[in-house]
Amino acid sequence: MSDTTVDVPPSYYVQGAVGFHRQSSYGNFPEPRHPALMPGPQDSAAGVVEPGRTAGEVPAPVPELLANLTALLARRASHRVRGARLSKTLLADCLRMALAPSPATRRRPYASAGNTCPITPYLLVQDVPEMEPGLLLRWDPDTAALRPLGRRESAHADLLRTQQLNARTVQAVVLLVADLQEIGARYGERSYRYALVEAGQIAQNLSLVFTAAGVAHCPVGGFDDVAARELLGARDPSEAALCVHTVALP
Numbered sequence: 001m002s003d004t005t006v007d008v009p010p011s012y013y014v015q016g017a018v019g020f021h022r023q024s025s026y027g028n029f030p031e032p033r034h035p036a037l038m039p040g041p042q043d044s045a046a047g048v049v050e051p052g053r054t055a056g057e058v059p060a061p062v063p064e065l066l067a068n069l070t071a072l073l074a075r076r077a078s079h080r081v082r083g084a085r086l087s088k089t090l091l092a093d094c095l096r097m098a099l100a101p102s103p104a105t106r107r108r109p110y111a112s113a114g115n116t117c118p119i120t121p122y123l124l125v126q127d128v129p130e131m132e133p134g135l136l137l138r139w140d141p142d143t144a145a146l147r148p149l150g151r152r153e154s155a156h157a158d159l160l161r162t163q164q165l166n167a168r169t170v171q172a173v174v175l176l177v178a179d180l181q182e183i184g185a186r187y188g189e190r191s192y193r194y195a196l197v198e199a200g201q202i203a204q205n206l207s208l209v210f211t212a213a214g215v216a217h218c219p220v221g222g223f224d225d226v227a228a229r230e231l232l233g234a235r236d237p238s239e240a241a242l243c244v245h246t247v248a249l250p
Contacts, residue, residue: 029188032114086171086215086248088130092146094213095123095174098205100144108141110201113194116183117141119202119242122232124152124159124173128248136231152231159231159244162222171248175228176202180238199242206245216249 099121101108108117121139123146125131134153137146159173178195187194203219210217221243228234228241 024189024192027189029190032186086128088128090213090215091123091128091172091247094206094209094215095121095139095146096144098209099139099141099202101141109205110198112198113183113191114186116186117198118178118180118183118191118195119198120177120179121202122149122175122177124175124231125171126168126173127171149233158224159227160220160222160246161224162220165218165220165246165249169249170246172246174206174245174247175232175241176243176245177232177234177239177241180240181236184238195240196242203243203245210247215247217245217247218249220244220246 099109112118123137123139125133125135125137127133132151134151136149136152138149139145140147176199178192178199180191180195183191183195207217207219223241223244225241228244229239232239232241
C-alpha cells in the first residue's frame with residue numbers, strides 16, 4: 001500500500017488563518033451606538049482635567065500600585081513548575097478575585113462589548129484535594145461561586161493539543177466559553193473578535209491572580225475543539241470554547 005501522505009506547506013495554514021480573520025471583518029451589519037458613549041460638550045478639549053493630571057500629560061504613577069506591581073513581577077517564574085499543590089480553598093479564592101463582580105457596583109472586573117458578557121468560565125477538576133476528579137463546574141457570576149455540572153469520564157483525555165502540556169498532569173483546567181447568540185445579534189460578524197477580547201481580559205485576570213498567589217499556570221490556545229464540546233456537552237454551534245487556562249502545572 002503506497003503512502004499517500006502529502007506535506008502541506010505552511011502557507012496553506014497561513015491562508016486559512018487569514019480567511020478565518022476575514023470572516024469576522026466588518027460587513028453590512030449596522031453596529032449599534034450607545035448614546036452614553038457618544039462625545040458630548042463635557043468631552044471638549046477645554047473640559048475638566050482629572051485630579052493629579054495636567055492637560056496633555058500622563059498622571060504620575062500611584063505609589064501603592066507601583067509597590068504591588070513590583071511585588072507581583074518579583075514572583076514571576078517558569079509557569080511550568082509547580083511550587084505548591086493547589087487546594088480547593090485557594091482555587092475558589094483565586095477564581096473569586098479574578099472573576100467576581102464588585103459588591104458595591106455589581107460590575108465585573110473586565111470589559112464586555114455592550115455588556116453582553118458572552119464568556120462563561122468552566123472548571124474541570126483533575127487533581128484537587130477535596131474535589132472529585134473529572135468534575136465539571138460552571139462559574140456563576142450572580143453568586144460568585146462554582147456550580148457543579150457532574151462528572152466527565154474521559155472527554156478531557158485529548159483536550160490539549162500541545163507538546164508542552166498534558167491535560168492529565170495539571171490539577172485543574174479553566175475553559176473560557178463564548179455564547180455567541182446575544183453578542184452576535186448585537187454586533188454581527190464582529191462579535192467573534194469582541195468575544196476574544198473579553199476572553200483575553202479574563203485570562204489576564206486569572207494570570208495576575210494565580211501569579212500573585214504563587215500558583216503555576218498557563219493560558220493555552222492549542223486545544224481540541226471537538227474534545228472541548230464533548231466535555232461541555234455543547235449542542236448549539238454558537239457555544240465555542242475560545243481559550244483554556246491550565247492551573248497548578250507539574
